[in-house]
Amino acid sequence: MLINRKRLTAALGALAVVGAVAGIGFTHGTTSGPVSAARAADAPPPATEVDVAVVLSQTITDWQRYSGRLEAIDHVDVRPLVAGTIVAVHFKDGALVKKGDPLFTIDARPYQAEVDRAAAQVAAAKARAIYTATDAARADRLLADNAIAKRDYDEKQNASREAAAGVKAAEAALEAAQVNLGYTSITAPVTGRVSRAELTVGNVVSIGASAPLLTTLVSVSPIYASFDVDEQTYLQYLGRDRNSKVPVSLGLANEDGYSRKGAVTSVDNRLDTSSGTIRVRATIDNADGALVPGLYARVKVGGGEPHPAILIDDAAVGTDQAKKFVLVVDRANKVVYREVQLGGLHDNLRVVTSGLKDGERVVVNGMMHAKPSDTVSPHMVNMADAAKSAA
Numbered sequence: 332m333l334i335n336r337k338r339l340t341a342a343l344g345a346l347a348v349v350g351a352v353a354g355i356g357f358t359h360g361t362t363s364g365p366v367s368a369a370r371a372a373d374a375p376p377p378a379t380e381v382d383v384a385v386v387l388s389q390t391i392t393d394w395q396r397y398s399g400r401l402e403a404i405d406h407v408d409v410r411p412l413v414a415g416t417i418v419a420v421h422f423k424d425g426a427l428v429k430k431g432d433p434l435f436t437i438d439a440r441p442y443q444a445e446v447d448r449a450a451a452q453v454a455a456a457k458a459r460a461i462y463t464a465t466d467a468a469r470a471d472r473l474l475a476d477n478a479i480a481k482r483d484y485d486e487k488q489n490a491s492r493e494a495a496a497g498v499k500a501a502e503a504a505l506e507a508a509q510v511n512l513g514y515t516s517i518t519a520p521v522t523g524r525v526s527r528a529e530l531t532v533g534n535v536v537s538i539g540a541s542a543p544l545l546t547t548l549v550s551v552s553p554i555y556a557s558f559d560v561d562e563q564t565y566l567q568y569l570g571r572d573r574n575s576k577v578p579v580s581l582g583l584a585n586e587d588g589y590s591r592k593g594a595v596t597s598v599d600n601r602l603d604t605s606s607g608t609i610r611v612r613a614t615i616d617n618a619d620g621a622l623v624p625g626l627y628a629r630v631k632v633g634g635g636e637p638h639p640a641i642l643i644d645d646a647a648v649g650t651d652q653a654k655k656f657v658l659v660v661d662r663a664n665k666v667v668y669r670e671v672q673l674g675g676l677h678d679n680l681r682v683v684t685s686g687l688k689d690g691e692r693v694v695v696n697g698m699m700h701a702k703p704s705d706t707v708s709p710h711m712v713n714m715a716d717a718a719k720s721a722a
Contacts, residue, residue, distance in 0.1 A: 381697030383660050383709035387642040388689040391677050394580075394631045395568075399558025402612075403549035403624040405521045410544060411536040412514040413437060424527040427551065427620070428519045435528075435545055437536065439515040446512050449505035456501040460494035467491035523550040524620070549624055552617040556581055556593065558630045559608035568632065569598050569611065579613040582629040583622075589631050591615050591622075641687050642680035644714055647695045648673065657687065658694040658701055660709050666694070668703040680715070 419436035422428060470487040473479035519525070526547040530536065536543055556579070560569065568577060580589035593615035602609045613630065615622065648671070649656050659667040671686030687693070692709065694701055701707050 378664070378706050378708040379697065379700045380708040380710055381660075381694050381701050382712045383692045383707075384644065384647070384695045384712050384714040385690060385692055386683070386687050387680065387714050389640060389642060389677075390637050391640045391642075391682070392633050392637050393675065394633050394677065395560075395564050395675070397558040397560060397630045397632065399556050399628045399630050401615075401622055401624050401626045401628055402555040402557050403523070403551075404553065404555055404614075405523060405548075405550035406624070407520050407523075407548045408544055409434060409517060409520075409546045409548060410542040411435075411437060411517065411538060412542075413442065413511050414537045415439075415441065415515065415535070417530060417532055417534050417536060420528050420531055422525050422528070422546075425524060427524050428522070428548070430519055430522045432519045433516055434519055434525065435517040437515040437517070439512060442508065442512040442515055446505065446508040449501065449508040453498065453501040453505050456494065456497040460491070460498045463487070463491040463494040517545065519548060521548060521550055523548050524623075551620050553593075553614045554617045554622050554624070556613045556615050556628050556630055558611055558613075558628070559603075559606065560598075560611045560632070562602060562607050562609070564632065565598070565602070565609050569595065569609075578633040579615070580631040580633075581613070581615050582631075584627045584629075586629075589629070595632070640674070640677070641683040641689065642677060642714070643683055643687070643693055644695050645676075645679075645681045647693045647698075648681060649698055658698055658703070659687075660692045660694060660707060664706050664709055666701045666703050666705045666707055669693075678715075 415437040417435055418438050419433075421433040421435065428434070467487045467490070470479055470484045474481075474484050528546055529544050536545075577595040579593045579595055581591040581593060582589040593613045595611055596614040597612040599610040611632075613632075643657065647657050649658070651670075654670050655673055656668055656670050659669045661667055669686055672684045674682030674684045676682070692711075694707075695712065695714070697707075
């Protein structure tokens, strides 16, 4: 009995030790889980990665953009100046011709005959002039000897003068006949490109108000770009000195940039009060002949003196109601809200007139994930490259 009691006491002691150990383990397990979660909640979130670029500071010239149309400097409607039958067409439709190149030939035989007849009349008039001049000289000698009546003398002198005038009239008729003969060969009045032949060989043409259109001819290079400029631009850049060459860049409908250069060469003499604009012409080189009259043109007009400017990518600009803003990343990589005033575009970059300084960094990609006072992980990019990618 004594032995059984000792065994029971030992067993109860062992159970007490095991329970104490289990209690310690349970207590440790229940407290470690919530503490770890609390520590994880208190840890700061990872910084948002955004693309950041340093603002550009450049010296620029202001440009204004307009829409216009191309016009030929010389535009000629070719019509006949003498009546007759077309016997030859000397060009192909759309060909380039030089000044003086033949375009059409009208039957010249009637006009050649008129030239021959007028030449004969000139010869007859000259012969009569020689005869009357000789007779008048003879009358001069007879009058000196008092051997001719004064009336007869006056008649011979008058006949000589009439014959001299007849020579001039015959020569004028011959010249007119030669001019008409020359009109039978229709040549290009200017260098340029012809349209199609509206009338072909065998057609009879007339002159005057009913004279038909034979073809049209337009000059090729240079070419005009005509566009309307608003009153402010005229007063600021074009109205100050008409003799200064205001630079112009031109782009076509299928181009993103401005591939051709030129200059303003004429400004109209009045402002259109209904639209508040004035007509301007710029001259553009067209040596390759790719530009044709009537094409739509995007025109960029430069003016003013070069001045320093802050430039950023348009993607870095946000809108807050009526305000424009950018997100600036300071030296501690914290985001700062900055209201800005914007100007025009320059080489795909937006001009900032106020609100930014040279050397500051702005968010150009990832603005939706960055808020003022947030700490971000900046990924530096080039401002010009970001603008090209956006374009």
